[in-house]
Amino acid sequence: MESNAPVIVVKPSKGWISLKLGELWEYKELLYFLAWRDIKVRYKQTVLGAAWAIVQPFFTMVVFSLFFGKLAKVPSDGIPYPIFAYAALVPWTFFANGLNQSSNSLVGSANLIKKVYFPRLVVPIASVISGVFDFILAFLVLLGMMLYYGIFPKANIVWLPFLLLLTLTTSLGVGLWLSALNVQFRDVRYTVPFLTQFWLFATPIAYPSSLLSQPWRTLYGINPMVGVVEGFRWALLGTDTAPGAIVLVSSLVALALLVGGAFYFRRLEKSFADVI
């Protein structure tokens, strides 16, 4: 009896501390329930309900097609502009919403954080993961559009799960930094809409990255969403862009963001309950 009783030691922590991933794994059910709650609650008392998950990327696509595709005649790697834009907007919306929600997730769960112990990382992770539901809905529309334009994916599509994971990693990586900062500085809440707006135009969504010449094109992958967007188009629509190098650069940056964010988050974690 004595031997299997876990001993918890409570003492002040200093500096950079362990991520305690094992403990995080023990709380996977909480992660599941929090994500599930977010999905359940998100469209309660709305008229359109889950259709909102489609409205946002779809109408952005319509606007982009009109202004960039029709008027500005932006090139689109040889595929119809609407699907060119939409294939990028689907992962982008997942990223932007995930970033927005994870940034505000800790502050939104202040009550939990002040009253219950659990690994705090669960909160931003759950809010990013809950976006997968919206992603799937928007993705179904993408499949419909592909059918409409007669574009059928090739073997490259097997990379799609990896690209989705890359989107999630980027979103969570940035979300961890911002959510931890948001606890101390509510400025973050006002910064995030700006940030995503700038980021949208810094990512080849309305235009192709093939506008750039090498090596700048590969370096462009430092923005992890470049890798995601180009990867999505390549995997689904079969654009002839060979974005392998970009995706590699993006993956490394995203991983660095995630690991750095997780450690920064853990470092600030001890003050969450006191400051929030």
Added chain:
Amino acid sequence: MSNIAIKVEDLSKQYRIGAKQEGYRTLRDTVTHALVSPFRRAQKLLRGQAYGAAELDETIWALKGVSCEIKRGEVVGIIGSNGAGKTTLLKILSRITEPTEGYAEIHGRVGSLLEVGTGFHPELTGRENVYLNGAILGMKKAEIERKFDEMVDFAEIEKFIDTPVKHYSSGMYVRLAFAVAAHLEPEILLVDEVLAVGDAAFQRKCLGKIGNVAKEGRTILFVSHNMVAVRNLCNRVIWLDKGTVHQSGASDEVSYAYLRESVKVESVKDARSFIASLPPDEIVQLEAVDIRQDGETRELMKNGKPVEVEIRYRVLRRVHGLRVYFDILDEEGNILVRTYHDDEAELEEVMVPGRYCSVATIPANLLAPHRYIIRVCATIESSLEDYHCCVPGGVSIPVQFQWTSKINHSRPGARIISKIQPLIGWRTQSIAITAEHEDAYSRPCGEPKRLGG
């Protein structure tokens, strides 16, 4: 390793509270400050020292050097006034916040209950919230499924389990929330003032549940202001005051000592507002307490005259076995006298709803010239009803007695150490030792024959 569940050593917690405003004098200062301070903060932030958007320099110690040991299976109460550090201690032990200094060791799985219904979402149904809340409190899905019916049964809300909780009454909400919490089965349970919610009947049910948990041999740390609950549940009490352990020991001893010190009422007049601030009770509501001598309310009593204690109360439903009573306590908190309104009744009384007034007369020449506390309370003790205290903690009113009786007249300055000083009849007579009175030794003192009389 021994059978220790929690070991706390020199635990301290410092909080930063509000900023000292520096008072911007000129517009230029204000502008400079506004421009410079974000950079200063950013600098601190990178070093990981940020503590909120304001410059928080003032600090307080919410806990300072607290040490204690709690054995496996012990039920320990933590009492103390607001801000004494009770909740901070629980928060540190449940790892919600880190201590600033010190160390604690916890042997076993911890479940903490700082609030009921944490994480309840108004848009979700009762069923969904049970799962969510259970997961938040650290239960596994399988465990929640297994106990689900039991929880719903405990909360008495079968019919509404699939209704969003935003449509619940506050009572239903609290019952469901507590039901989930009550089915937590950790080895060590940390409970904060969660029982201060819900109606009296449900509170009793919750206390009963916690009592059962205690009987199962689990360790409980229980923060409460309800001294009756503390005394009933706990083996031991730790009294925190201003962040330090003020006293620790047997629950009766410490809780009475605490009550004594925390008497908020300074006079009968204070008692009125105190009574008005009492939480409503569903059976008996105390309305007024008056302490009089010679027909007038006073605080300084003559010990040579009787004192009347008048208790007015309202009975809200037909009730068996209501006992209105008061204690006379000395300043150390010892109960010198406890007297019930039905002391002379032959049968358990039944009271119908209405207003009542009970008057007790403390006889003259009973108490000494000291300060006493009269603590008025009412309980229901009946075979037909659950035990219930209608005035948890009671209403304590200090009374000062003044020497006026004939005792000790020859030595007016002498201190009287006894707490009870009734007039005791004495007689003393001189006995002449002569042959004819030799049998006087064997004979008891006869007629009360006063010396020199």
